[in-house]
Amino acid sequence: MTILQKRRLALGSLFFLAGLCFASWASRIPDIQLKFQLSEAQLGTLLLGLPVGSLVALPAAGFLVHRFGSRIVILMSGVGYLVFLPLIGFSPSVxxxxxVVMIYGMIGNMMNISLNTQALGLEDEYGKSILASFHGLWSLAGFTGAGIGALMIYLNVLPGFHYLFISVIVVIVLLLAQGFIRSDLQNGGGGGGLVLKKPDGLLLRVGGIAFLGMMAEGCMFDWSGVYFKKVVQIEEGLVALGYVSFMGAMASGRFITDRIINKIGRLPLIRISGGLIFSGLIVSVLFPIPVVATIGFLLVGFGVAAIVPIAYSTAGRSKLYSPGVALAMVSTISFFGFLIGPPVIGYIAELSSLKTSFTLVALAGLGIVGLSSVRLGVFSE
Known part of the structure; x- marks a missing residue:
C-alpha cells in the first residue's frame, strides 16, 4: 500500500468509529429510558441534549480546527468518546x-468537522473525489452498531458494559490510525476565528442545498416507520421496511458517489439527487402500497446519499474561509434542516395528513435542483 492508501484506510477507520459510537449510543436508548423510568416527554427532552450539544459545538469546532489543526481535534474527540460514552451508560442519575449527553453531542460534532477537514486535504492529494466513501463508512457503521447493540441486548449486557466494549475498540482504532493522520496546521487558507461572520455566496448556496438535503434525511430517519404503518398500512412485522430501504440505499449510494462525481461532476449529481428525492417521495405519496413505497424510499435514499458529501467537499474549497471554518458554517446551516424537518412533518400531519407532509418534503428535492441550476457563477467564486 502507498502512504496515501494507508492514510485513506486510517481515516476511513475513524469515520467508521464515529458512526459506530453514535449508533451504539442510539441502540440502547430504550434501555436507558427503562433504567430511569422516563416518560416519552422526558426521553424527548433527554434526546434533545445531543443536538443541542452539537449545535453549541459548531462555532468552536471550526475555530479549533483552524487554530490547532484537524489532527489534534480528531485525537481529542476520540479520547472524548472513550470517556463519555461509558459515562452515559454508568450515569447514576438523570x-x-x-x-453528559450534551457533551457527547459536542464531541460528535468536533469529530465531524475535524474528520471532514482532514478528508478534504486527502482528497486534494488524491486529485479526485473520495469524500463520499468516508460518509459511506459512517453509514455502514450505523448498521454495525445497531447489530452489536442487538447482540448486547440479547445477551442482557448492561449499557455501561456495552459502551466499555465500544471504548476498547476506540482505543485500538486510535492507536492504529493516529500515525497516519497528518498535521494540517499550515494547510488551509482563508480566515479563521469563531464562526460568527456571514457566509459568502458560495457557502450560503451550498448551505441551502445541504439544509434541504438534511431536512429530507431527518424526516426519513424519524417518520419512515410511521409512514409505512399509518399510510402504507403494512403488516406490523414489516413496519421498518421503509427505514431499512432508505438507510440501505443511502449507505450503498455513498460508496458509488465518488465514482459518479469523477465522471459527471458535482453539480450534475446534485441535480440528479434532488430529482431522486422528489420523485421517490411523490411516488410513495401517490402509490402508498408496500412495493411501490419501498422503491420510492430507495430512490430517496440514493438521492440523499450524495448531498452532504458534495456540500462539504464544495464548502471546504472556499477562498474566503479555512476548510474547518467553512465546514462549520455549512454544518450550522444544514443542521437546522435536520432539526426542524421532523417536527414540521408532525405539525403539518396534525393539520392535514402525513401524505401532505411528505409531499411538502418532496419539494425540498425540487429546491435542491433549483439551487444547483441557477446563477452557477457562485460555485466558481
Whole structure:
C-alpha cells in the first residue's frame, strides 16, 4: 500500500468509529429510558441534549480546527468518546446523564468537522473525489452498531458494559490510525476565528442545498416507520421496511458517489439527487402500497446519499474561509434542516395528513435542483 492508501484506510477507520459510537449510543436508548423510568416527554427532552450539544459545538469546532489543526481535534474527540460514552451508560442519575449527553453531542460534532477537514486535504492529494466513501463508512457503521447493540441486548449486557466494549475498540482504532493522520496546521487558507461572520455566496448556496438535503434525511430517519404503518398500512412485522430501504440505499449510494462525481461532476449529481428525492417521495405519496413505497424510499435514499458529501467537499474549497471554518458554517446551516424537518412533518400531519407532509418534503428535492441550476457563477467564486 502507498502512504496515501494507508492514510485513506486510517481515516476511513475513524469515520467508521464515529458512526459506530453514535449508533451504539442510539441502540440502547430504550434501555436507558427503562433504567430511569422516563416518560416519552422526558426521553424527548433527554434526546434533545445531543443536538443541542452539537449545535453549541459548531462555532468552536471550526475555530479549533483552524487554530490547532484537524489532527489534534480528531485525537481529542476520540479520547472524548472513550470517556463519555461509558459515562452515559454508568450515569447514576438523570441530572448527570443530561449534561453528559450534551457533551457527547459536542464531541460528535468536533469529530465531524475535524474528520471532514482532514478528508478534504486527502482528497486534494488524491486529485479526485473520495469524500463520499468516508460518509459511506459512517453509514455502514450505523448498521454495525445497531447489530452489536442487538447482540448486547440479547445477551442482557448492561449499557455501561456495552459502551466499555465500544471504548476498547476506540482505543485500538486510535492507536492504529493516529500515525497516519497528518498535521494540517499550515494547510488551509482563508480566515479563521469563531464562526460568527456571514457566509459568502458560495457557502450560503451550498448551505441551502445541504439544509434541504438534511431536512429530507431527518424526516426519513424519524417518520419512515410511521409512514409505512399509518399510510402504507403494512403488516406490523414489516413496519421498518421503509427505514431499512432508505438507510440501505443511502449507505450503498455513498460508496458509488465518488465514482459518479469523477465522471459527471458535482453539480450534475446534485441535480440528479434532488430529482431522486422528489420523485421517490411523490411516488410513495401517490402509490402508498408496500412495493411501490419501498422503491420510492430507495430512490430517496440514493438521492440523499450524495448531498452532504458534495456540500462539504464544495464548502471546504472556499477562498474566503479555512476548510474547518467553512465546514462549520455549512454544518450550522444544514443542521437546522435536520432539526426542524421532523417536527414540521408532525405539525403539518396534525393539520392535514402525513401524505401532505411528505409531499411538502418532496419539494425540498425540487429546491435542491433549483439551487444547483441557477446563477452557477457562485460555485466558481
Amino acid at each position: 441530572w448527570i446523564l443530561v449534561p
